[in-house]
Amino acid sequence: xxxxxxxxxxxxxxxxxxxxxxxxxxxxxxxxxxxxxxxxxxxxxxxxxxxxxxxxxxxxxxxxxxxxxxxxxxxxxxxxxxxxxxxxxxxxxxxxxxxxxxxxxxxxxxxxxxxxxxxxxxxxxxxxxxxxxxxxxxxxxxxxxxxxxxxxxxxxxxxxxxxxxxxxxxxxxxxxxxxxxxxxxxxxxxxxxxxxxxxxxxxxxxxxxxxxxxxxxxxxxxxxxxxxxxxxxx
Amino acid sequence: xxxxxxxxxxxxxxxxxxxxxxxxxxxxxxxxxxxxxxxxxxxxxxxxxxxxxxxxxxxxxxxxxxxxxxxxxxxxxxxxxxxxxxxxxxxxxxxxxxxxxxxxxxxxxxxxxxxxxxxxxxxxxxxxxxxxxxxxxxxxxxxxxxxxxxxxxxxxxxxxxxxxxxxxxxxxxxxxxxxxxxxxxxxxxxxxxxxxxxxxxxxxxxxxxxxxxxxxxxxxxxxxxxxxxxxxxxxxxxxxxxxx
Numbered sequence: 001x002x003x004x005x006x007x008x009x010x011x012x013x014x015x016x017x018x019x020x021x022x023x024x025x026x027x028x029x030x031x032x033x034x035x036x037x038x039x040x041x042x043x044x045x046x047x048x049x050x051x052x053x054x055x056x057x058x059x060x061x062x063x064x065x066x067x068x069x070x071x072x073x074x075x076x077x078x079x080x081x082x083x084x085x086x087x088x089x090x091x092x093x094x095x096x097x098x099x100x101x102x103x104x105x106x107x108x109x110x111x112x113x114x115x116x117x118x119x120x121x122x123x124x125x126x127x128x129x130x131x132x133x134x135x136x137x138x139x140x141x142x143x144x145x146x147x148x149x150x151x152x153x154x155x156x157x158x159x160x161x162x163x164x165x166x167x168x169x170x171x172x173x174x175x176x177x178x179x180x181x182x183x184x185x186x187x188x189x190x191x192x193x194x195x196x197x198x199x200x201x202x203x204x205x206x207x208x209x210x211x212x213x214x215x216x217x218x219x220x221x222x223x224x225x226x227x228x229x230x231x232x233x234x
Numbered sequence: 235x236x237x238x239x240x241x242x243x244x245x246x247x248x249x250x251x252x253x254x255x256x257x258x259x260x261x262x263x264x265x266x267x268x269x270x271x272x273x274x275x276x277x278x279x280x281x282x283x284x285x286x287x288x289x290x291x292x293x294x295x296x297x298x299x300x301x302x303x304x305x306x307x308x309x310x311x312x313x314x315x316x317x318x319x320x321x322x323x324x325x326x327x328x329x330x331x332x333x334x335x336x337x338x339x340x341x342x343x344x345x346x347x348x349x350x351x352x353x354x355x356x357x358x359x360x361x362x363x364x365x366x367x368x369x370x371x372x373x374x375x376x377x378x379x380x381x382x383x384x385x386x387x388x389x390x391x392x393x394x395x396x397x398x399x400x401x402x403x404x405x406x407x408x409x410x411x412x413x414x415x416x417x418x419x420x421x422x423x424x425x426x427x428x429x430x431x432x433x434x435x436x437x438x439x440x441x442x443x444x445x446x447x448x449x450x451x452x453x454x455x456x457x458x459x460x461x462x463x464x465x466x467x468x469x470x471x472x473x474x475x476x477x478x
Contacts, residue, residue, distance in 0.1 A: 082325035
């Protein structure tokens with residue numbers, strides 16, 4: 001129902017949220033988000049939960065606009081942010097709200113924090129960028145995978161090789177990653193400065209894969225034991 | 235970003251105030267529910283100002299290059315998510331603010347906006363979207379010099395329509411009534427309640443607009459003339475350059 005969906009669009013308290021569990025993994029490229037979520041998903045399935053994995057895809061609307069004849073000049077950071085958010089709203093209504101309403105678990109491979117951090121890194125106001133994504137349901141937990149920008153850069157260059165002018169691309173992208181990390185840090189320092197005051201679990205980049213899996217389970221376990229729909233302390 | 239929490243809560247659409255945008259031009263907005271005569275008065279105002287020698291730019295809802303078609307598609311889709319549609323309206327307005335409104339104001343022109351942020355805000359609110367979020371979302375817009383609110387209520391708007399209202403203007407997706415005209419009246423009533431509430435904080439100049447076109451038109455012109463008082467139209471061929 002559309003009316004219901006939009007009233008729920010701005011969750012302020014956890015008590016108003018539908019049952020189900022939303023866990024978001026955030027962080028730079030190559031920080032181990034996907035591996036962590038895969039392991040978590042299998043663990044939750046073994047516990048009898050129905051799990052949906054949702055990836056934060058790049059915006060098709062923005063890609064199409066930047067390919068349009070005059071699009072490149074018109075597609076300013078704010079217009080791009082709003083188009084991307086519109087597309088995300090549609091995706092969230094379908095892939096996040098619906099399974100949550102059914103009481104399922106949704107694991108988001110990047111979510112609103114990444115969207116907000118990217119807009120801030122592109123020069124938009126932090127407060128406005130955070131407000132933009134307040135329509136997204138608040139996760140029960142954000143798992144932040146710390147990764148230094150240099151690691152993310154080498155990973156990005158390895159998986160998406162750049163043709164000509166690789167050095168210039170690398171240097172521009174590196175500066176972007178530094179700004180992105182600063183934006184994530186600001187959200188970690190004060191989650192209430194983001195779309196919602198979400199509890200966050202920060203994973204140490206030096207910990208091995210097994211230690212990370214264990215840390216994630218420790219963070220998620222209390223959420224499973226809590227009665228459905230009840231507030232959970234961070 | 236340590237002060238961002240407070241700012242997020244206080245982000246809001248700026249109230250109309252002459253000169254608040256800080257550019258040499260003038261921004262006059264006309265708002266009102268569907269059937270309030272807005273399009274007619276936008277045309278009349280534009281004509282009046284051109285005759286008086288002003289350089290005028292007009293901008294209308296959903297006329298942006300990148301979002302216009304997306305909005306029209308969303309309006310045809312009964313199952314479109316209201317949050318998504320609102321964000322498309324915001325993208326549309328952001329593009330026009332950046333490409334039309336601000337450059338025109340900087341060049342010293344008079345910009346007439348046929349609806350601004352308040353129509354999309356009211357349409358979203360009428361569909362249950364949180365007004366606090368809407369206020370923050372549209373907080374990027376420059377403050378108009380004046381907002382003319384053409385005050386026509388839902389009954390009067392319906393009485394003006396001989397034809398069957400279109401589905402979107404009737405809020406057909408909300409299922410308010412099986413009868414299209416009744417649905418229109420109920421939906422426009424919701425929009426009117428929103429405008430009525432925005433009027434004070436947003437500094438609307440309210441005009442009772444149910445009367446004869448000529449009389450209402452004169453009131454609209456008086457408001458625009460008051461904003462333009464003390465300024466003179468640009469001499470032909472001279473470009474006024476705003477502060478760097």
